[in-house]
Amino acid sequence: MGLLETDICGIPLENPFIIASASPSATIDMIEKSFIAGWAGVVTKTVKPDNMHIEDARPRFNVVKDGKNIIGFENFELVSKKNIGYWTNGIKYLKEKYPSKVVITSIMGDSSEESWSQLAIDMEVAGSDALELNFSCPHGMPEMGVGAAVGQNPEIIEKITKWVKGSVSIPVIVKLTPNVTSIEQAADAGIRGGADAFAAINTVESLSGINLETFEPLPSVNGMSTYGGLSGKAVKPIGLRAVSQIARSQEVPIMGIGGISNWSDAMEYMAVGASSVQVCTEVMLKGFDIVKDMITETEKFLDRKGFTSVRQVIGQAIPKLTSHESLVKNAPLIAEVDTVKCIGCGKCVVACNDGGYGAVILVEKKAVISKSECDGCSLCTHVCPTDALELVKIGA
Template sequence: MASESRIRTTLGPFTLENPFILASGPPTATADQIRHAFDAGWAGAVIKTIRPDEMVITDVSPRFSAWKDRDSTLLGFENIELLSKKSVSYWLIEISKLRREFPDKLLIASIMAGADPAEWQDLALKIQSAGAHAIELNFSCPHGMPERGLGAAIGQQADLVRELTTHVKKITTIPLIVKLTPNVTDIIPIAQAAIKGGTDMISAINTIQCLIGIDLDTFFPIPSVGGYSTYGGYSGPAVKPVGLRVVSQIAQAGSTPVIGIGGISSWNDATEYILAGASAVQVCSAVMWRGYGIIRELTTGLSEYLEEKGLSGPDVIRGKALSQITSHETLNRNIRGVPFVNQDTCTKCGTCVISCRDGGYQAIRMTNKGVAIDQERCDNCSLCSLVCPSKSITMISIRMDRQGAKS
């Protein structure tokens, strides 16, 4: 059994028992839920976004929809949920209690206030005096709140991000985290604005604006609230590639610690975020789907992986993939992947033949002896290896000489 101390993680000024933090959302909607999560082994939690009591929010129903695999595995999740339904005074009392009951867990309060910076300052000061370790500024919710000029409407404007961050930073002493939206053309100026404003950390991503589907019988967009819907926030496994891209871009642009969020449902996903530059990760949809208990497979998996690789902890692999992300122009044109078929495991299903014929370079034939690849026609695109259901096609990397011959 791998050692638990191996997954101890540094996140800015904090040392965490593991890199797994619950993201702001339904799993952190009440203090009792956070208690269960801490008991289960989560290293930290970001409270469901707290708003001033004067900011009225009323949730609609239904407010979720899911894109699932045939076996009900979650692929993507849409929500049009708003902020915490609990009052500020509820959270101030519960933050103090949670800090006393769980002194070693990281407690972060996500906040959102109105257009007046004084409202953000007031809420931040209250949260700080209740004892939260850090404050996460929600500049990133893509539904409902942007209609009021808040959430992603702030996170899409570098000037606003810098100004609001500065306002909160100048009156608080605990670390600030700015949570960014991926719904922007270029994340770097936005991240730089947060850093200029004085943020201590950046978390990304919040959900991606989406329309998950349309009912073919009623023609109603989904989730349908009496026949109507609105653009929502997309999360879950489908968004991981976007999260990884955003986190790696922020990490490449500076040294401010980044918390990676988006589509994490396994230790492997989390490890990829760490390799892309994240100091720790946050998880929401996977917990909504499978419960707090997934923390056991997350911590065990990461711990065993590090031990097998002889690595002392997540900190030593942070950002290790970043130097390998480069421009398209500089990618080596002299390396080719050559498809190799394992005839012993091939079931002769013909999927690769069809894909290569219609989406590739017409290089595969089915013969009496099995699948045959014409290497002269093959353009080394790798599609066949991706579609093969029995993983019988492997791409073998070959270096070409300058004339293009395989060597």
């Protein structure tokens, strides 16, 4: 078995990297490009029934930046505007031409059983390897009673999952929204409905900025805006939390999504229980070829760890997650300065004075820690630009 091989519900994946349901999987041409670049599979842009009318706003994207770097991406794009015929022909073509690649079709019906079942059957007949149920789009679709409106209501999650499970024999993956109080409850409902796997997360409901000259919220559509979904690097901590919570409460496979921009983000998701991962925003910003680096760097990581399969990463971090109550509280830690690395910038002094314990001073342009004041909180280690500070056990 190849080093990177994994699977989703028993469907073999040549590597764990899959294109998420979004703009990069909006056309058959783009999906083909992703396969050629090296992605193991794709989740199509969400397919809707032909009689469901949708219209996208322009513009529909905004970004959150730290300096020149994009750290968050907001969109209020709706589902695919292509018709069912386009998708059924396209899926058939993809499966014939690229039999080793996995095609998961994302679907979203209206509020009727007929609509979800027919869509599911059409996509199974076309040759989809699995279906992903989009219960999680936070904008536009909830107004129509679908998307996150479904994912926020456990009874409806269960009901629609049952409808689809009763209509097809291919695996059914439920895509969950993070915009809930308890993702475990949503996952429980999916399991009651018969879900074979979960995908998490979809975007995080957001308002990404305001133009202070015009006071228009962004993105401004003719002077007005609305709430959108945040994705990209900024949402990774929310995604990791959600995936780990699902992994700790359910046995079924999970596809990890949210802010994955390189191999190590992907491995973190696998460490908290994902058996494969999906990527959207980073592909939108940098292109399909990012997968090449993800593959080679993951292989190097596995070699370094002495692992013979990427599957060995799955769930490694789960036993190390516990409640706050169970954490060791009196571990005697203190900050220590590497005086060679310390450049005397004083950032640790400011942070510790104004947000910590007043335990750092500069002496001859080097940070010095007060053993009696330092509380071992770690703030100074995070603001140091040269990694000159680390926490050590007192007396070590």
